[in-house]
Amino acid sequence: MKLITKFAGCLALLAAFTLASxxxxxxxxxxxxxxxxxxxxxxxxxxxxxxxxxxxxYTTEDGKVYGALKxxxxxxxxNTTYNATLTYxxxxxxxxxxxxxxxxxxxxxxTVEYRKAQSNIDDMKAELAVVxxxxxADGSPLGLQATFTTGKAGIKxxxxxxxxxxxxxxxxxxxxxxNATFFIDVQN
Numbered sequence: 001m002k003l004i005t006k007f008a009g010c011l012a013l014l015a016a017f018t019l020a021s022x023x024x025x026x027x028x029x030x031x032x033x034x035x036x037x038x039x040x041x042x043x044x045x046x047x048x049x050x051x052x053x054x055x056x057x058y059t060t061e062d063g064k065v066y067g068a069l070k071x072x073x074x075x076x077x078x079n080t081t082y083n084a085t086l087t088y089x090x091x092x093x094x095x096x097x098x099x100x101x102x103x104x105x106x107x108x109x110x111t112v113e114y115r116k117a118q119s120n121i122d123d124m125k126a127e128l129a130v131v132x133x134x135x136x137a138d139g140s141p142l143g144l145q146a147t148f149t150t151g152k153a154g155i156k157x158x159x160x161x162x163x164x165x166x167x168x169x170x171x172x173x174x175x176x177x178x179n180a181t182f183f184i185d186v187q188n
Contacts, residue, residue: 031164032102032110033058033090034178035067039074039160041082041148050075054180058091067091073183074158076128081149084130086112088162088178100144107136109164110177112143117157126186127151128158156184 036055052072057065076082088099103110114130129149132141159181165174 031175031177032088032099032106033092034088034099034162035091036070036089037160037162037178037180038087038089039182040085040087041074041076043077044081044083044147052182054182055089055091060092064094066094067096071182073185075185075187076148076150078127078150078153078186078188081147083133084146084148086144086146086160103144103162104142107142108138109166111141111163111165113159113161113163114143114146115159115161117159126154126156126184128156128184128186130158150186153186153188156186158182158184 035058036053038051038053040049040051042049052074053070054072055067055070057067057069059065086100088103089096090099091097112132114132116128116130127150129151130146131149132143132146134142134145136142159179161179162177163174164177166172
């Protein structure tokens with residue numbers, strides 16, 4: 001009976017230690033402030049560089065509004081490959097500040113995802129392939145640089161999501177920091 005009592009006491013002590021260590025493991029995900037992105041496209045082999053922006057106003061806790069709502073449509077030529085560079089920014093302080101350096105510095109946390117929306121209208125579907133060209137230290141894609149390759153003319157919707165993900169021990173947090181939706185118009 002003494003052995004069972006000692007064993008139960010050890011289990012209770014172990015459980016208390018485990019719970020205490022789990023409670024100390026708090027995970028915080030402090031994300032970079034972003035309220036817009038500019039996509040800069042340069043045709044491979046030469047041609048005019050163009051930029052397209054999507055942004056939303058940033059409102060401070062005291063009600064001040066910085067930045068403006070802007071949504072450009074991306075216009076591309078068919079059968080062309082473009083080098084793309086994304087520049088994330090914040091108007092949080094009233095002055096536009098690029099956030100790419102923070103995203104690169106914290107590359108273990110951030111990833112850019114490109115998602116093409118599906119369309120039921122075959123005649124309107126533009127052909128568009130997006131391939132991420134920049135990599136994190138571990139070899140996984142970061143997404144601030146990519147190639148956009150067009151095929152036939154048409155219209156396509158492209159979502160560009162800046163995602164954050166953090167793991168610490170058994171804790172895990174993730175989410176979308178900024179979602180930009182661009183309408184791609186591929187035309188001659």
